[in-house]
Amino acid sequence: MAEYQTHEHEVLVIGAGGAGLRAAIEASALGAKVAVVCKSLLGKAHTVMAEGGIAAALANVDDRDNWKVHFADTMRGGQYLNNPRMAQLHAQEAPARVRELEAWGALFDRTPDGRILQRNFGGHKYPRLAHVGDRTGLEMIRTLQDHGIHRGIDFFMECTVLRLLKDGGRIAGAFAYDRERGFFHLFRAPAIVLATGGAGRAYQITSNSWEYTGDGLALAYEAGATLMDMEFVQFHPTGMVWPPSVRGILVTEGVRGEGGILLNKDGRRFLFDDIPENYRAQTADNEEEGWRYTQGDKNARRPPELLTRDHVARCIVREIREGRGSPHGGVFLDISWIKRKLPNAAEYIKRKLPSMYHQFKQLADIDITAEPMEVGPTTHYMMGGVRVNAETQMSDVPGLFAAGECAAGLHGANRLGGNSLSDLLVFGKRAGEYAARFAQQSRPATPDPEEVEAVARQALAPFESYSGDNPYQVQRELQEVMQNWVGIVRREEELHRALEALGRLKERAKRASVTGNREYNPGWHTALDLHSLLVVSEAIARSAIERKESRGAHFRDDYPSQDPAFGRVNVVVRKGADGTMQVTREPLPPMPAELQQIIEEMK
Ligand SMILES: Cc1cc2nc3c(=O)[nH]c(=O)nc-3n(C[C@H](O)[C@H](O)[C@H](O)COP(=O)(O)OP(=O)(O)OC[C@H]3O[C@@H](n4cnc5c(N)ncnc54)[C@H](O)[C@@H]3O)c2cc1C
Numbered sequence: 001m002a003e004y005q006t007h008e009h010e011v012l013v014i015g016a017g018g019a020g021l022r023a024a025i026e027a028s029a030l031g032a033k034v035a036v037v038c039k040s041l042l043g044k045a046h047t048v049m050a051e052g053g054i055a056a057a058l059a060n061v062d063d064r065d066n067w068k069v070h071f072a073d074t075m076r077g078g079q080y081l082n083n084p085r086m087a088q089l090h091a092q093e094a095p096a097r098v099r100e101l102e103a104w105g106a107l108f109d110r111t112p113d114g115r116i117l118q119r120n121f122g123g124h125k126y127p128r129l130a131h132v133g134d135r136t137g138l139e140m141i142r143t144l145q146d147h148g149i150h151r152g153i154d155f156f157m158e159c160t161v162l163r164l165l166k167d168g169g170r171i172a173g174a175f176a177y178d179r180e181r182g183f184f185h186l187f188r189a190p191a192i193v194l195a196t197g198g199a200g201r202a203y204q205i206t207s208n209s210w211e212y213t214g215d216g217l218a219l220a221y222e223a224g225a226t227l228m229d230m231e232f233v234q235f236h237p238t239g240m241v242w243p244p245s246v247r248g249i250l251v252t253e254g255v256r257g258e259g260g261i262l263l264n265k266d267g268r269r270f271l272f273d274d275i276p277e278n279y280r281a282q283t284a285d286n287e288e289e290g291w292r293y294t295q296g297d298k299n300a301r302r303p304p305e306l307l308t309r310d311h312v313a314r315c316i317v318r319e320i321r322e323g324r325g326s327p328h329g330g331v332f333l334d335i336s337w338i339k340r341k342l343p344n345a346a347e348y349i350k351r352k353l354p355s356m357y358h359q360f361k362q363l364a365d366i367d368i369t370a371e372p373m374e375v376g377p378t379t380h381y382m383m384g385g386v387r388v389n390a391e392t393q394m395s396d397v398p399g400l401f402a403a404g405e406c407a408a409g410l411h412g413a414n415r416l417g418g419n420s421l422s423d424l425l426v427f428g429k430r431a432g433e434y435a436a437r438f439a440q441q442s443r444p445a446t447p448d449p450e451e452v453e454a455v456a457r458q459a460l461a462p463f464e465s466y467s468g469d470n471p472y473q474v475q476r477e478l479q480e481v482m483q484n485w486v487g488i489v490r491r492e493e494e495l496h497r498a499l500e501a502l503g504r505l506k507e508r509a510k511r512a513s514v515t516g517n518r519e520y521n522p523g524w525h526t527a528l529d530l531h532s533l534l535v536v537s538e539a540i541a542r543s544a545i546e547r548k549e550s551r552g553a554h555f556r557d558d559y560p561s562q563d564p565a566f567g568r569v570n571v572v573v574r575k576g577a578d579g580t581m582q583v584t585r586e587p588l589p590p591m592p593a594e595l596q597q598i599i600e601e602m603k
Pocket residue numbers: 014015016017018019020037038039040044045046047048049050051052053054055136137159160161162195196197198207208211215216250381403404405406417418419420421422424
C-alpha cells in the first residue's frame with residue numbers, strides 16, 4: 001500500500017502563476033476552501049518573468065483605443081481562429097482587471113498626468129501595454145501573492161501533480177509528489193483549476209524554464225478533456241543566441257516597442273522588404289515615421305519590427321538561412337541607434353529596459369546602450385491547450401477548469417504580446433469563480449483507491465527499472481526531434497519522422513531508470529516529466545500534420561499559403577478508447593453578427 005497524506009478542499013488550483021493565483025483569490029473570495037499546488041517555489045512561476053506588460057484598452061495614452069479595437073487586433077493577430085466570445089470578454093474585462101491590480105497595490109509606470117502608462121507592442125494598434133519598466137510580471141505576482149496570502153489559502157510548494165483522479169465522469173482530486181522529501185499527496189476536491197502554464201521545454205531552444213513540460217495539458221488529456229490548436233506554438237523572434245549557455249533567454253518585444261530595430265549582417269533593416277498585405281496600410285515604410293510612432297506620434301504608422309511575432313520570426317529565419325545572419329546564427333537587434341535621435345539615449349534605455357540592460361551586460365558582456373544585441377527565434381508560448389467554455393473556463397470534464405497559458409481559445413493561431421498577462425487576470429478570475437460555484441453545488445466526489453495505488457506504483461517504477469535508459473538522454477533527444485522537425489518551418493515528411501522518433505522515445509521513457517532515493521532526486525523528477533513532454537510533443541506533431549496550410553505560428557513549407565478550408569476549423573486532440581491519440585477537425589463557434597461587424601469596421 002502506498003503511503004500518502006490526504007487533503008480535502010473545495011477548489012484545488014494547480015499552478016501559482018498569474019492565472020492560478022487570480023483563480024485562487026476569486027474562489028476563496030466566494031467562500032470556497034482553496035489549495036494551490038506548484039511545482040517550484042511560490043513566486044517563481046513564469047509570470048514573474050514577463051517583461052513587456054499587460055494589454056488592456058485603458059486608452060490612457062491614445063484615447064482612440066477601446067475594447068473593440070483590442071478585440072479586432074486580437075482576432076487579426078490570431079488569424080480569426082480565436083474563440084470570438086473569449087476575445088470579446090478578454091478585451092472588455094482587461095481594463096477592470098488592471099485597475100483592480102492597481103487597487104491591490106501594483107505600482108505601474110505613469111503618464112505625466114499620473115495615469116497608468118501604456119507602451120506599444122507588436123500587432124496592437126495603439127499603445128496598450130500597462131507596464132512596470134520591463135519587470136511587469138514581477139509586480140503582478142508580488143501583488144497577487146500579497147493579496148492572496150492573507151485569504152487563508154493553503155499553499156503546497158515544490159509539489160508536482162502527476163495525475164487527475166475522477167469519480168465516474170467528474171473530477172474528484174489529484175495525486176502529487178513532494179519534490180523535496182519524495183512523499184505522496186492525495187488532494188480530494190470536486191473542482192480543479194489547471195493553471196500550469198506552457199510546454200516550451202519540449203524544444204531545445206526556449207525562453208521557458210525547467211518546469212514547463214506541458215503537465216497541465218497531459219493531465220487534462222489523460223482525464224478525457226479535449227486539447228485544441230496544438231499546432232500553434234509561438235516562436236518569439238528575439239531570444240539571446242550567444243553565449244551558448246544563455247541561448248533562448250527572452251529579449252523582450254519592449255526593446256522594439258521603445259525603438260529597437262532589426263538588422264542583418266549587411267546593416268539592412270530587412271523587415272521593410274516584407275510587409276504583409278493585410279498590415280501594409282498600418283505599417284511605416286521609412287525609418288523616420290517608425291521612430292515617431294515609438295515616441296507616441298499618433299499620426300505615424302508602426303515600424304515593421306512591431307508586426308506580429310510569427311511574421312517577424314519567419315523573416316529572421318529567412319535572413320539566417322540565406323547567409324545574412326550575425327556571427328552566432330542570429331540577426332542584430334539595435335536600440336543603441338536611438339542616440340542619433342535622443343541626446344540622453346543611454347539613460348532612456350536604462351530607465352525603460354533595466355532588465356535587458358543588466359541581462360546583456362551580465363550574461364553576454366554587451367552594453368545595449370552602445371552596441372547591438374544578437375538575437376534569434378526561441379520557443380516561447382503555447383497558443384494551444386485545453387479546450388474550455390468561454391464563460392466558465394470549464395473543460396469537457398465536469399469539475400475540471402483551465403486558465404492562462406494551458407487553456408486554448410483566446411489567441412487563435414498567434415498570440416499578441418501582452419495578451420497573456422491580461423488573459424491570466426480575466427480568465428483566472430472567471431475560472432476561480434465558476435470552480436467555486438461548481439464545487440459548492442456538487443455532491444462530494446471520491447477518487448478510486450485502486451487508481452491511487454496504480455499511480456503511486458507507476459511513479460516509483462523508475463527506481464525498479466534496470467534498463468539503463470537515462471531520463472536526461474531521452475529528454476534531450478525529444479527536444480532535438482521537436483527543434484529539428486516540428487519547429488518554425490515544417491514539412492510533412494519531417495513531421496512523420498518526428499512521430500516515429502517520438503514513438504521510440506515513448507518506449508524508452510517507460511523503461512527509464514533512476515538511482516538514489518526519493519528525497520530531492522532530479523533524475524527521478526525528469527523521468528516523471530517525460531510522460532507530459534511526450535503527450536504534448538505528439539499532439540503538436542499530429543496537429544501540425546493535420547493542418548495542411550500555413551497560418552499564424554504554423555508554417556508548412558509544403559503548403560505555404562492559407563487554405564480557406566482551414567479558416568474556420570480547430571484541430572482537436574483526444575485520447576481514444578484504445579488509448580491512442582485521435583486528431584480531428586471541428587468547426588469554430590459561430591461568429592456573432594455584432595462581432596463580425598466590429599471586425600469589418602476595424603479593417
Ligand atoms: C521571459 C518571458 C517573458 C514574458 N513576457 C510577457 C509579457 O510581457 N506580457 C505577456 O502578456 N506575456 C509574457 N510572457 C508570457 C507569460 O508570462 C506567460 O504566458 C504567463 O505568465 C503564463 O502564466 P500562467 O499563470 O498560465 O502560468 P505560469 O506563470 O507559467 O505558472 C505555471 C505554474 O504551474 C506550476 N506547475 C506546472 N506544472 C505543474 C504540476 N505538474 N504540478 C504542480 N504545479 C505545476 C508551476 O510551478 C507554476 O507555478 C512572457 C513569458 C516569458 C517566459
